[in-house]
Amino acid sequence: MLHALIAILICQVLGESAARVLSLPLPGPVLGMVLMLAALIASPRFAALIRPTAQGILSHLSLLFVPAGVGVVGHFATLGTQTAAILLAVVGSTILAITAGALTFALVAWLTGSRDD
Template identity: 55%
Template sequence: MIMSLAVILGFQLVGEVASRALDLPLPGPVIGLCLLVASCLARPALAHRLRPVTMGLLQHLSLFFVPAGVGVVAHMALIRDQGIALALAIAGSTVLAIGVGALVFVAVAKLTGSTDASALKDAGDD
């Protein structure tokens, strides 16, 4: 278990080092995760070895939200002062993300010739 955690954290460290050393616009953990996925695809034995630890982490995923909750409480004054602007930004970006996601879905469905795109087009004509 310790070795599996060390492998996961090692990939995160490699990603962080690569991100900072190469001045990449991606966060280090994202680069590390991509490298980990590529390694698991190249060597399925690695994925099999990491599976028990990753499943354990996923079962307790809610614990990873505790630091975010502490951060919210620690910045309560800022939230009180800028709360309306933050709420508008979050709501606006959510609506925008859903809209762009829907448009991309329709475009990809049309490109791949999926019948779902024509169903969506017919539904939009009503």
């Protein structure tokens, strides 16, 4: 497990370093994930090493949302004054996302000639 955690952290550090040194517009952890994906595709043995640790991390992923919840509670007064704007943004973005997904699905179905049988 320790080797897998070290490998995951090395990918993140390499991604962060590349983003900063090359002044790339992508976040370092995203580049690290791309590096990790390339390594997982290139080496099935590496994938077997990482899999148990990654599954353990993913099974407890909800714990990573605790800091976000604490941040919301910590800024509750600020959020209270912006309730209408936040509500409008959440509802509006949800409607836009659903609409974009439905239109994309319809376009792909039309392009591929899928029919509703």
